[in-house]
Amino acid sequence: MNFASDNAGPVHPQVMEALRRVNEGYDHGYGNDPETEAAKAALRALFDAPQAEVFLMPGGTAANALTLGTLVQPWQAVYCSGLAHIHVDECGAPEFYTGGAKLVPVVPGDQITPEALQKAWAFWDTGDVHQPSGGALSVTNTAERGNTYTLDELRVLFDMAHSRGLTVHLDGARFANAVARLGCTPAEMSWKIGADAVVFGGTKNGCMGVEAVLFFDPEKARGLPFRRMRSGHLLSKHRYLAAQMNAYLADGLWLELARKANATCAMLVEGMRHLGVEITTQTPANLIYFRLPLRTHETLQAKGAVYYHMPEPGDGPDDMVRARLVCDWNLSEDAVTRFLETLKAAL
């Protein structure tokens, strides 16, 4: 019953097998090898974007922060949700990689609305040198509290950003789970609605540690290869990143694993709603936030359920405590069943 995080479980066997497969003989380092070429080609095909610039990196913090550092000038702003991972969970990575750009939280929750974005711009994006100018809009789908933006919701935000001269970053740590829930294609959730750069996460969905960054307009990716090198994210034995990605893409493994995780999560949601638990995530993919009395949490955790409490800014000492359940690709239905039984007994 481990719902702690989608980075807590094992790597998928096909990814492990790919590492074994690529571990033969000699090849060029730093991505100048056929395995990497194949991964880039596969990603371009998956996104139906033959012109895209593609980069692999070992983790999501770097993938997001390097992307923002490339899209945004130090004197600009990144507009994001108040709970965005880049804002609250990466210890200032975007500030480091952008050279000190300003992260502007647009809403307190995890999903940006057009109205809130307009208000944020009215205050911050003045055109005057006293405030950061323009920059990027950063949206996460699946969002941090588990909600999924629809394609229409995203398109409206992205169009607004472009109209104002901002670029659009899509944090896709759980890109696959959002695509699985929406039933769309990767292209439909990225460049077709206006994303300039997307992080296509592998690490949380069965890989050991690899994220792909795609820039759909190569011109916008200028400098990223050098930034990646100087930040230490161009791994010398790059083929081992590429091999993971190739296994992840082969035969749609990425989507299959996301669908499985989402299905487990849907089962969990249904069971918890049935038990009357308050679930604050409205449109979940593979994770949810919920609230329970502290003593119920304690009972569940004593019985072996592993998950984190997740207070939000302004949460006071309260009997009802916010927490998170994450379903990774490897979580069994049995674990969900046991969790629901334990929960029922604990309520």
Added chain:
Amino acid sequence: MNFASDNAGPVHPQVMEALRRVNEGYDHGYGNDPETEAAKAALRALFDAPQAEVFLMPGGTAANALTLGTLVQPWQAVYCSGLAHIHVDECGAPEFYTGGAKLVPVVPGDQITPEALQKAWAFWDTGDVHQPSGGALSVTNTAERGNTYTLDELRVLFDMAHSRGLTVHLDGARFANAVARLGCTPAEMSWKIGADAVVFGGTKNGCMGVEAVLFFDPEKARGLPFRRMRSGHLLSKHRYLAAQMNAYLADGLWLELARKANATCAMLVEGMRHLGVEITTQTPANLIYFRLPLRTHETLQAKGAVYYHMPEPGDGPDDMVRARLVCDWNLSEDAVTRFLETLKAAL
């Protein structure tokens, strides 16, 4: 009737005279001159802080940002009000000078409360590497919307910060006006209640361009001389900064000018309250925020009143428009009287 800013008016004649006086012969550059030594000694005497490290700089943005860059590590946070000048009006200067530290707005308004600070820490200062750790508390007195913290209010906040291992930065762009309103000494509003570093502003109160930074614990100032040099704020002809400061301190000119500005402002407040205008600043020193219908603003401005509209985050399109009046040391009572008459006619 110019209420636009306390940097819009002239330099005080005694400051101009000091520049003329120091413009004789040759001396060492970069602050290695007797005029600078005299300024440092005078500042230490004024603050009753013989051990303080003292630095002069040509502007307040640099003074604040260099101070924060010295107090705070790149991976830490600066807790400030949501309207703090360092947060909303310096185009990311603290982010630049700290190497990307996170500015955390504690309250939406201009004055931090202990409760809000506690809540901000509960969310941000987790001790975990995913969030910025510790850092500094930055407080401004006179605050951005014109309010003045009492010494007790400051002491409570500063004690809280120290208990948590944070350092304390006091942005004193209008230090003199706050001291004048509170009727305290510079020491009482700084190190005696726990400020680690203070910016003692001169530019807004009669100087041409000079701010003093005082670090009361020399150990905490480590590196600032090098940071000042590499950021270009160690002026080569430093004696001209020092001369301004020496004139500003001589015979309490700094306090006299602040008192005059505050008195003019008090007259303005009384007159406006009498006319029923909504003044949102509760404890003003030399500036106030107020709200009037847009058409009344337009009438006033058409009649020659110069001042800025000051929307806040979340202000919608609204008939009642927020604006600011600043009284500088040079503003005449006559200008206030004329403004009040014009206002009366416009209402």
Added chain:
Amino acid sequence: MNFASDNAGPVHPQVMEALRRVNEGYDHGYGNDPETEAAKAALRALFDAPQAEVFLMPGGTAANALTLGTLVQPWQAVYCSGLAHIHVDECGAPEFYTGGAKLVPVVPGDQITPEALQKAWAFWDTGDVHQPSGGALSVTNTAERGNTYTLDELRVLFDMAHSRGLTVHLDGARFANAVARLGCTPAEMSWKIGADAVVFGGTKNGCMGVEAVLFFDPEKARGLPFRRMRSGHLLSKHRYLAAQMNAYLADGLWLELARKANATCAMLVEGMRHLGVEITTQTPANLIYFRLPLRTHETLQAKGAVYYHMPEPGDGPDDMVRARLVCDWNLSEDAVTRFLETLKAAL
């Protein structure tokens, strides 16, 4: 007999008078005032560059570093001489303002040659992500050891830089002195031979503290206004910078002062050569480097000559000690005569 630096002496009376003149009434801050507009117009006229973007700043370190930060990406290089002020005397200002670009010294001395530049590129500018890519060429005229590049020498270097895709920065802390020596126009020593941005220094030549930065292609200046703000170099009472510059430009004062300084220096050089002193500066404007036995230096300094010793990298403990004499605009012929007499007696 003060030859310490051209920032050691007084400000020219006409500059002081301009400060007094501008100190009337109220005006907008941050450069939105007529005095600033006049200064920009005068600079554009002086450089015969009506389209140039013009910025005023209070010091040369900031002017150079902000210019480089605008011209160069963090992952690029700045090619300069091994004695360039930006490399050895600004405590890493360019590294700070560029976000960590690499300064590559091209020659050990103060003047770059085409051959040395080619060799530097062969090693550093590989196009591979392991090395910094492209960037800028930074040249100083008058150079750090007092030598003056000819226009032809500059043109060759600038053409090379452009051919390779680099931009060109001209550090003109002593721009006026070089123009005076070369007998050319400001345009001829800047954009007409390919400089992309130039720092036109005022501080060392009679001003209190003001430098102008000109970008001849406005597109290349993108972001500089924001960088200047966030680094604290957009002074609020900006008209006092502008007034200095206006006085400096009026009736060619800048050139008159430089000619005077150069003439004094020429007199000094002639006298010292006549006495057999080794002068290492070949083509001096207003400063020279020379070598004397340590005991001779000591005698001169004991008799009241003020100047600095200037060791170079690799100088060992040696009886012959390198030193520098700077002639500022205010230095009298009498001081030179006395120095030469003292020197004669000391040899």
Added chain:
Amino acid sequence: MNFASDNAGPVHPQVMEALRRVNEGYDHGYGNDPETEAAKAALRALFDAPQAEVFLMPGGTAANALTLGTLVQPWQAVYCSGLAHIHVDECGAPEFYTGGAKLVPVVPGDQITPEALQKAWAFWDTGDVHQPSGGALSVTNTAERGNTYTLDELRVLFDMAHSRGLTVHLDGARFANAVARLGCTPAEMSWKIGADAVVFGGTKNGCMGVEAVLFFDPEKARGLPFRRMRSGHLLSKHRYLAAQMNAYLADGLWLELARKANATCAMLVEGMRHLGVEITTQTPANLIYFRLPLRTHETLQAKGAVYYHMPEPGDGPDDMVRARLVCDWNLSEDAVTRFLETLKAAL
């Protein structure tokens, strides 16, 4: 016959096996797992340093740059050889991670001498704010051109650094090869002679991608955990880094592989010297630099020998071309024999 780099070959089977072994069940992310605890304990034991702070990272650029960013302030200097990897091959990573510290090349070659270090300090480490102050000495053993410092040579340099108040960074990308050549212990080549922090490389010697950083004084490591997080080098699935390191340390695999690589290299050196080839590396571990006519290189490469040309600063167009041969742990004696035969035929 692949001598291109020690990152070109396969990962050792025992390391692969450890990845398989750790790929079971669920565990905490970000290094809060038993596999990581075991790796830290093993590293502390290996270095006989129970108090050391230990960090794992996926690559050497990050390991070096994060270490320097922790040891050095932005306004300080890093003294290194003119060919140091951190200076010439990491695209400015140290500048990025230190916030713009100055890298000062002490010698043109790959090994620093006490005399050269003294001269570098005489020019750069003036104590004046115009120059970067103090900082760190960075030494690489095995050095970049294949030479190995003796323990005595290192001790002298490290003592000098400490006497001057600098800290000492040991870049150990090929730490194991140097230890194997010197026949000393890891402690003897690090803290016992004064290294403050060491990068203990795994990637080039049989791992997939893992480097350990050890700080022997925990106080000096302050902030590194946060810097690692915000730079994206704290991998979420951290146990896969730890498993590699554990396999690498088990039963002295790290040393066995280094010895094997060094032995192959020694065989190569002997054979080449016998053939009269000019080898410029004097004290090789597992790599050498040598010079041959261009046409001989071309013949060798046409016959299947894979290696890189390695020009140095100042190398002109020349018939004799510098190149590098690297022997990784997996290189066979047979490959060496074939190379020598091919070389013999080509000469």
